[in-house]
């Protein structure tokens with residue numbers, strides 16, 4: 001089945017997600033309005049700045065559109081995109097979509113090591129489970145509800161998780177040439193609704 005994947009293009013590094021999807025040969029397009037979301041089987045929320053995302057989602061009517069899309073449609077969030085999809089932000093007080101039952105802490109690695117790369121182990125990937133994790137002012141997943149399962153770990157930290165239709169990660173797979181995580185989202189989630 002051919003699937004169409006949108007990438008939220010209001011702010012942040014959406015262009016590189018489109019590149020990953022193009023490299024996989026997946027039909028894709030930028031989404032900036034509820035109308036552009038309609039034909040999509042799945043949507044990726046990129047990294048950027050979560051407070052800015054929330055403001056722009058509200059201004060464009062996309063906050064409500066995503067809340068309703070997220071009841072069935074497949075969603076993937078990286079970094080700020082993950083924060084936007086989460087249920088709670090600890091010490092945050094920012095309103096989020098609450099489409100995946102996780103609590104997150106923003107900028108959780110502090111200033112000293114605010115950006116780094118390191119190995120992530122993702123057992124759900126075919127072949128070598130190791131994936132290069134690019135972390136940029138990354139959040140941490142602090143807790144997860146019962147319908148959420150861990151998919152990726154970096155040391156002791158859970159850095160990738162999913163529920164039925166929402167996939168999140170604290171790192172940036174679109175900054176590598178490795179398309180296996182995008183492929184997982186397209187095939188195992190957006191393609192199996």
Ligand code: GLN
Pocket residue numbers: 046047048049050051078079080081083106107136137138139
């Ligand atoms: N620190 C950003 C935030 O809190 C996320 C950074 C990123 O998306 N790379 O929203």
